Structures are given as C-alpha cells and as structure tokens.
Amino acid sequence: VWRFAADHGVIPVAVAVDEHGLEADRLERAQVQAVLLTPAHQFPLGGVLPPDRRQQVLAWARHHRAFVIEDDYDAEYRYNRQPIGALQGLSPDRVIYIGSASKILAPALRLGWLAAPPSLLPALIYHKRFADFGSPLLEQLAYAEFLRDGGLDRHLRRMRIVYRRRRDALISALARHLPAWRPVGEAAGLHLVTTLPPGLTEQLVVQKAAARSIRVYPMRDYSQRRLKTSALVFGYGFLTEEHIERGIVELAKALSKD
Amino acid sequence: VWRFAADHGVIPVAVAVDEHGLEADRLERAQVQAVLLTPAHQFPLGGVLPPDRRQQVLAWARHHRAFVIEDDYDAEYRYNRQPIGALQGLSPDRVIYIGSASKILAPALRLGWLAAPPSLLPALIYHKRFADFGSPLLEQLAYAEFLRDGGLDRHLRRMRIVYRRRRDALISALARHLPAWRPVGEAAGLHLVTTLPPGLTEQLVVQKAAARSIRVYPMRDYSQRRLKTSALVFGYGFLTEEHIERGIVELAKALSKD
Numbered sequence: 001v002w003r004f005a006a007d008h009g010v011i012p013v014a015v016a017v018d019e020h021g022l023e024a025d026r027l028e029r030a031q032v033q034a035v036l037l038t039p040a041h042q043f044p045l046g047g048v049l050p051p052d053r054r055q056q057v058l059a060w061a062r063h064h065r066a067f068v069i070e071d072d073y074d075a076e077y078r079y080n081r082q083p084i085g086a087l088q089g090l091s092p093d094r095v096i097y098i099g100s101a102s103k104i105l106a107p108a109l110r111l112g113w114l115a116a117p118p119s120l121l122p123a124l125i126y127h128k129r130f131a132d133f134g135s136p137l138l139e140q141l142a143y144a145e146f147l148r149d150g151g152l153d154r155h156l157r158r159m160r161i162v163y164r165r166r167r168d169a170l171i172s173a174l175a176r177h178l179p180a181w182r183p184v185g186e187a188a189g190l191h192l193v194t195t196l197p198p199g200l201t202e203q204l205v206v207q208k209a210a211a212r213s214i215r216v217y218p219m220r221d222y223s224q225r226r227l228k229t230s231a232l233v234f235g236y237g238f239l240t241e242e243h244i245e246r247g248i249v250e251l252a253k254a255l256s257k258d
Numbered sequence: 259v260w261r262f263a264a265d266h267g268v269i270p271v272a273v274a275v276d277e278h279g280l281e282a283d284r285l286e287r288a289q290v291q292a293v294l295l296t297p298a299h300q301f302p303l304g305g306v307l308p309p310d311r312r313q314q315v316l317a318w319a320r321h322h323r324a325f326v327i328e329d330d331y332d333a334e335y336r337y338n339r340q341p342i343g344a345l346q347g348l349s350p351d352r353v354i355y356i357g358s359a360s361k362i363l364a365p366a367l368r369l370g371w372l373a374a375p376p377s378l379l380p381a382l383i384y385h386k387r388f389a390d391f392g393s394p395l396l397e398q399l400a401y402a403e404f405l406r407d408g409g410l411d412r413h414l415r416r417m418r419i420v421y422r423r424r425r426d427a428l429i430s431a432l433a434r435h436l437p438a439w440r441p442v443g444e445a446a447g448l449h450l451v452t453t454l455p456p457g458l459t460e461q462l463v464v465q466k467a468a469a470r471s472i473r474v475y476p477m478r479d480y481s482q483r484r485l486k487t488s489a490l491v492f493g494y495g496f497l498t499e500e501h502i503e504r505g506i507v508e509l510a511k512a513l514s515k516d
Contacts, residue, residue, distance in 0.1 A: 108394065109396075110393070130261060132390055136368045136394040
C-alpha cells in the first residue's frame with residue numbers, strides 16, 4: 001500500500017500503532033488528508049480499535065473534512081470474539097469501506113468491493129475504469145449468486161472451524177517448542193504475530209527458517225519505523241495442522257543448534 | 259489510451275495516420291520515446307501497415323533506442339486477406355507485443371498478454387504487480403487449456419464465419435440503403451468505418467441514430483486532430499445479421515425525413 005500510494009503521487013505518512021491499533025491522537029499532528037486503517041484487526045498486530053479511538057478518528061475526519069479508508073481485509077474470520085461493527089456505519093460520509101474476497105474465499109478471484117460517500121463516486125468510477133476497465137465478470141456473477149443462495153455463509157461457518165484449528169495448532173506448537181515466543185493478535189484473521197525473546201533477530205530466524213523451507217515474515221517489512229521489539233508474522237491460512245506442527249518443530253530444531 | 263497515458267505522467271503526442279496506418283516518416287519529428295500502433299488493422303481506419311513503413315518504424319526505434327508498442331487487438335478476425343506477421347518478430351528487442359482475449363473471446367475475461375524485450379521485464383512485473391496484484395487465475399488456467407486442446411482454433415474458425423456474415427450484412431445494407439456512405443477498413447476486425455457524404459455531420463447522424471436506439475461512433479472521438487472528412491465507426495461484432503439490416507434501414511429512414 002505504501003509503495004502503491006507513493007507511485008501514484010500520494011505522500012504516505014506513518015502513524016504509530018500499538019497493540020490496540022492506530023494511536024488516534026497522533027492523526028492531528030500527521031497533517032494528512034486521509035487515513036488508511038484496519039480497525040477490525042490491525043494488520044499485522046491484530047488489535048481491535050477501541051470505541052474511544054474510533055470516535056477520535058471520526059471526529060478528526062469530520063473536523064478536517066478528511067477521509068478514513070477502512071480496510072476490512074479479514075475480519076470475517078474471527079474465533080473467540082464477537083463481530084466488530086464497521087466504522088463506515090458510524091460515518092458513511094467520511095469513511096470509504098473496502099472489502100475483498102481474497103481472504104474470505106480466494107485471492108485468485110481478484111474481487112473486492114467498497115462503500116464510499118456518494119461525492120467520491122464519479123472519481124472512483126473514472127479511476128476504476130482507467131485502472132483496469134472493470135473486474136472479471138464471471139467471478140462477479142458467481143460471487144453474487146454465492147452470496148444470494150447462502151453459500152458464502154456456509155463457507156464462512158465451515159472455514160472458521162478449519163482456520164481456528166490451524167490457529168490453535170500454531171499456538172499450541174509455539175507453546176510447546178518455542179515457549180518464549182509470545183503470540184499476539186490471534187483472535188481473528190489468518191495470521192498471528194510473535195514477539196521474539198532478546199538475542200534473536202528477525203533476520204536470523206527468517207534465514208534459518210528459509211533454509212528449511214519454512215516461511216515466516218519479519219515484522220520490519222510491515223513497519224515504516226525502526227521497531228524496539230523483534231517480531232515475526234506467521235501465516236497459517238494455507239497450511240494443514242500437520243504442516244504447522246512440523247514447521248514449528250523444525251524451526252525450533254534449527255534454532256537450538258546454535 | 260490517450261487519457262491513461264496522460265494520467266500516468268506520459269505526454270502523448272498525436273502522429274498522423276492515413277488509410278494505410280501510421281505515417282511512419284513523421285515519427286522523427288514527433289520526438290517521442292515510444293510509439294503505440296496497431297499495424298495489423300489500424301484502429302479505427304482498418305489499414306494494414308505496409309512493409310516499407312514497418313521497416314521505417316523499426317529503423318526509427320533502433321536509431322533512437324525507442325520502443326514500439328504493437329497492439330494486436332483484433333487481427334485474429336480477418337476475412338479476405340492473409341494473416342499479417344507481427345512487427346515483434348522482426349525486432350524483438352525494440353517491440354512490445356500486446357494481445358488480448360477481449361475481441362478474440364470476451365472482454366469479461368480481463369485477459370491479455372505481452373511479449374517484451376527481456377530488459378523491460380523487471381519494470382513490467384513491478385508495475386503489473388502494483389497495478390492489480392495479478393489477473394484472475396481461473397480464466398488464465400481455463401484459457402491455457404482452451405489454447406492447448408485446440409478449442410481456441412475451433413472458436414476462431416467458427417466465429418470468423420459468423421463475423422464475416424455480419425460484416426457482409428452491414429456492407430450490403432449500407433450499399434442498398436445508404437449507398438453514398440463508403441465503407442473502409444473492412445478486411446478484418448469487428449468494426450468498419452464509413453465516410454459520410456458532404457452535408458452530413460457526425461453529430462447529426464449520431465443523434466438521429468441514438469433517437470432510434472442505434473449506436474454509431476463519431477470518428478472525432480478517435481482522433482486528436484480536427485479531421486477534414488466526416489466518418490462513423492460501426493461495430494458489428496455483437497449484432498445479428500437481422501439487427502444489422504434493421505439498424506441500417508431505420509437509420510436511412512431517420513435521415514431521409516429531413
């Protein structure tokens with residue numbers, strides 16, 4: 001997103017986040033015209049933006065006539081929490097809500113949707129048209145039917161159980177084999193983050209993992225700032241419980257050899 | 259294309275075309291770094307770029323280390339002519355060849371392809387990635403299978419006959435009902451152009467046609483310059499022979515009422 005914005009003449013500005021998501025009181029000082037955030041499940045830390053911060057973000061947007069881009073990328077997969085309401089419902093004239101079939105169903109579909117203030121529609125239609133002349137039509141029709149006949153609801157109910165088991169397998173394998181790595185942000189989504197104990201660098205772990213065909217993602221790739229804590233992002237959506245267990249066992253072995 | 263280029267920081271420059279396509283000797287004076295052309299079937303006039311002009315374009319590209327973007331948008335549908343070789347085969351290090359399933363099969367698929375000099379691949383991959391994160395996967399797999407098992411060849415053979423009949427129906431209807439309108443560029447593609455007799459403006463015909471739910475396209479929409487001749491573009495790919503005949507009859511009636 002950062003690079004995409006910069007490539008299109010938008011100057012991105014980083015705003016700090018903590019375990020609850022965006023530190024909303026820093027928006028004022030950032031002097032920006034729009035903010036992109038993931039309030040239902042901060043990417044990648046996994047925090048849920050608390051009610052007072054939500055109100056702060058919306059007050060800021062109203063005061064500056066700024067826009068809030070709400071990227072609801074994976075909140076359909078929630079495990080031990082209630083569904084989170086969208087910011088968009090609280091302030092439909094200031095919030096551009098974005099959803100996608102990529103995590104819900106499959107990124108191969110290239111489907112997404114948005115709900116935007118009517119004043120933005122002409123510009124959105126123009127830019128969508130000149131970006132790609134429209135999204136693939138067969139997928140749009142099939143997805144509409146899938147929604148209409150309840151197939152998506154059934155898929156979500158089934159996959160919530162599958163993904164929850166994978167998540168539980170990852171948390172359990174970490175607790176047994178790498179107990180000093182503390183998982184965070186695991187209440188929803190298809191990934192979680194672990195902080196690393198002192199002495200381990202992200203780079204070292206990523207390299208040792210890659211040498212055994214295990215891919216973990218260094219937190220620094222998701223941040224525009226130098227971080228005080230080392231951490232890794234684990235994606236578990238695509239892996240079976242057996243592969244998850246084996247991956248963590250292998251990773252623990254590789255690290256214990258030092 | 260013009261607007262897309264301008265929106266992305268490229269300054270488009272118009273170069274004259276005649277019934278044979280690009281007037282290649284004007285490229286030098288245009289002082290551009292790349293040229294986009296449709297050598298197999300100039301859009302929308304329908305000319306085939308002659309061998310001497312092809313050589314001129316390639317010599318210009320080599321001399322200036324410029325690029326030729328060859329948009330081969332509809333040449334699979336040819337009727338009374340041989341297939342035309344691609345410029346890309348003559349100079350693969352200077353030509354970026356672009357094809358698309360939009361006219362061959364269906365624009366709803368959102369599939370295209372290109373053959374580019376290897377030196378451009380890293381930039382192309384970067385920009386494709388950040389433009390849309392990839393094209394729809396199911397269509398890519400299905401199209402590959404369709405190519406492999408001969409389905410596309412069968413489709414083209416069948417549709418060439420269908421489209422040829424539609425084209426013939428249009429030419430025949432024009433000859434009978436609007437004999438002063440001379441068709442050009444009809445040897446290939448899914449559209450043709452007619453020049454209008456003196457006294458008829460593009461705008462007048464487009465309006466009278468629209469009033470009877472007939473859509474024809476004014477040539478001025480396809481040109482960056484003021485044209486000396488009035489002309490219309492007729493698309494016939496999507497219409498049955500009966501609809502084509504009826505459309506021309508209706509159009510002739512509407513115009514004779516003045």
